[in-house]
Amino acid sequence: MNEPFPETKTHRYQYDYPRPAVTVDIILFVFQEDQLRVLLIKRANDPFKAKWALPGGFIGENEDLYDAALRELKEETNVSNVYLEQLYTVGKPDRDPRTRVITVAYFALLSAEEVAQQEVHGASDAGEARWWDIYDLPELAFDHQAILDYALQRLRWKLEWTALGFLLLPSEFTLSELQRVYETILHEPLDKRNFRRKVLAAGVIEPTGNMRAGDHRPARLYRFTATAVEMEQARRRFP
Amino acid sequence: MNEPFPETKTHRYQYDYPRPAVTVDIILFVFQEDQLRVLLIKRANDPFKAKWALPGGFIGENEDLYDAALRELKEETNVSNVYLEQLYTVGKPDRDPRTRVITVAYFALLSAEEVAQQEVHGASDAGEARWWDIYDLPELAFDHQAILDYALQRLRWKLEWTALGFLLLPSEFTLSELQRVYETILHEPLDKRNFRRKVLAAGVIEPTGNMRAGDHRPARLYRFTATAVEMEQARRRFP
């Protein structure tokens, strides 16, 4: 073996002009225990050691941005069936004190069913990972608070104009559960009758015929319709 | 002088991991002669030699993405007073055959007044530059057609939900002129009375008191209100 560099040295990539490092960070939203939560990872190293940060990492040499986000998500949370949408690209020169980093932020929605199936805690090699209530966050590393604020803004907006709410729920859900998702994300109470009329009129959900037995009167279960899913799939990607 | 490399060789920038090149490209819209137009530059070199491409270039080593877009715009068109908004980031590994390039696309709106003041043709050192009717475009280099399609979609959407139309007009304009902007961008005819009622009710424009003398009955001139401009300024930036 005739390595060009000794083993203790890393390989060097050389370019004629300076290049920034490019990462993807992911804002992964879930709805658990009547809370809207995001996944954060406690940083093991400086800078911002012991602060919480969005999961993410460097893009591969021959990897599409979307694929990189999927891969990071898979590495961190072991989920693959997820709604993923590009959010924004940040690139202030000093946002990472080590080197120039440009970050393409994605936001992701994970259904409750998949959250239950996955073991997310400690899944990261970057440090401790846990879910945080969006309305009770710790101090965040880098400019991640601003990215998260923007993600929440976009999520709210999409909720009002598209039919994204059910992506955070299991495949069968009651209208009250759906309403709680909306109320939690929008952070305001909604009128029950108007909510039901509106969501039913939109034609994005249909009754499954099943009922959810509970402590009290059983509730009709709904699923989202195939066309609603397709519409979101079509909208989510560039262009 | 003890240069580490001979003059004929460029300096080398070295990193431990591969890094993509990062560029900003700009979709610059103007409204001229009842057409919605974009600025394109004819490529002088391969790849895609003699094809038309969006103006853009590499980000500086210590330059914010937004600033890079502003600088490129200034270099290409000599304009600085412009509405600029981040559109999308594309990064398919093979979109540029030479090397891995990630492009942050911005879209920009230039008022008619400024277009008139600037000399845009030939302003680019990258080759011939000219305005193209958005509905009669040449074949484009790279994935620029897809980026442009997306920019147009976003422009239409913003036009319906915000009050962006007047950014393409001179500071004083008639309601008919404003309506023509909307009709051209949305690519559909609008009802004159409804259009006027709606735009006036929105409170984003106000009469200046002046009249435009023309071939026929003079038309009232309007300006957009200070609050409307501020609202757009506030909305445009991340977060």
Add this chain to the structure above:
DNA sequence: CCAAAAGTGTTATGCTTACACCCATGC
């Protein structure tokens, strides 16, 4: 039988749409 959540209709209001004619000016 009581607590708790599910479910259900009507009215008033404002917004959107469709639609046709007179007005002021230059030539």
Add this chain to the structure above:
DNA sequence: GCATGGGTGTAAGCATAACACTTTTGG
């Protein structure tokens, strides 16, 4: 006086918002 674009109102239909009681179950 005529051609050209500027300017104006109304009625119908539709979506939204406000609002309170009955139903079904488990304990």
